Amino acid sequence: MLERIIEILEEIKSDVDYTMEDQLVDGGILDSFDIVALVSELKSEFDVEIGIEDLTPENFNSAETICNLIERLQGE
Template identity: 50%
Template sequence: MDKLIEILTDIRPDVDFANEEKLIDNAVLDSFDIVSIISVLNDEFDISIRVNELGPENFNSAGAIMKMVERLQQK
């Protein structure tokens, strides 16, 4: 989780990823942020985030993103 928070903070240093629970619902992240996050996560965690994974349920918080990453690593 620390690695994920570091990645997210590198992309958006102005966001408190450890505590924010509505990154998508409150429009904290925009589409450009999501594209950047997906690119880095794919490389750093050796996963492939597909279009069907792009819902708010997977990107609303660092915890949700981490659960998605862990699930995709098991595939």
């Protein structure tokens, strides 16, 4: 799942090392428009409901935290 998330991230914004980066939101790498594009991709790719309450920097700061979020939402 992590590889696919990194692929989606690269489609939205290239030139970022998503395997290492852990400040995607707090570091200003992804802006709110990127987040929205990412959420709509994640929703259709993994068939999960991502609510506005899930849009926190902690959930979107790295590919790994995004992966954790998807796994949590799939379990609900």
